[in-house]
Amino acid sequence: MTIAIKHKTSGEIQFVESLSGYQKDWAQYGPVLPTGTEPNMLTLVGAAWVEDPAKIEPMLLMLIKSEAERRKMGFLSAGGAKKAEYAQKAAEVSFYDSLGGSVVTILAAIGALTAAQRRAKFGYALADAAAFGEPTITNAIERFRSGMASSDKVPAIAAAEAKTCAAIKAATTAVAKRAAANAVSWPA
Structure with missing residues (x-):
């Protein structure tokens, strides 16, 4: 007792x-x-x-956030530097795609940039292409795009986390907060 x-x-x-x-x-x-x-x-x-709803809410939020992080790390590499690298590579893919519809148009736009501008916009792609001995960054961008596709569950996990945390915060009773936490629907 x-x-x-x-x-x-x-x-x-x-x-x-x-x-x-x-x-x-x-x-x-x-x-x-x-x-x-x-x-x-x-x-x-x-x-x-x-x-007490105010006392269990932080615990439930921590449990959901911890589980989301565990699931995300099944698709991502550990380390802050690696996450920053992924973000920069995604930005390079996005900028590359914004330059035009065809590879010829895109390469012409890249060629019009100064060397400093190319390094600022495509630092990882330039280094990747150089390491592979390739004359352009096209294959590097495609490798980055392929890597991004292999971690496409991460946004869905983040969305499930956000939805569940919002439901926990919106619930007014301890029972409802627990029910919201238990109703999480993680992507398969």
Whole structure:
């Protein structure tokens, strides 16, 4: 049986299995806590301990965010530098695609850039093409595009995470917050 005790002067609450060993300045506070619950997630309402929505919300959000991160990392490489590299490569693919409809048009537009502009816009693609001994960045861009396609579940995971977190925050009761967390639909 778990009970809560309250310090008579400080008001501090602790949750304990028994009162043995506590001094007279501690007293039982409220009824016995329900079994199978985390005492720190409870609040005394009238004569009963109930789950406090404000206390369980951060825990539920952390659980959803942790699971989303675990799932995302199944598609991404670890490390902040690698994530920055992925973002830059995606930006290079996007800029490349914005230059025109055909490879000839795109390569002409790239050729019109100064060397400094090319390095700023296509640093990874230029390095990749040089490493592969290729005269243009076209194949490098296609390799980047292929890599992006292999991690296309990451946005869907992020969307499921955002939707679930919003539902948890919008719920007004502990039961509804837990239901929102349990209703998460992760992409397959």
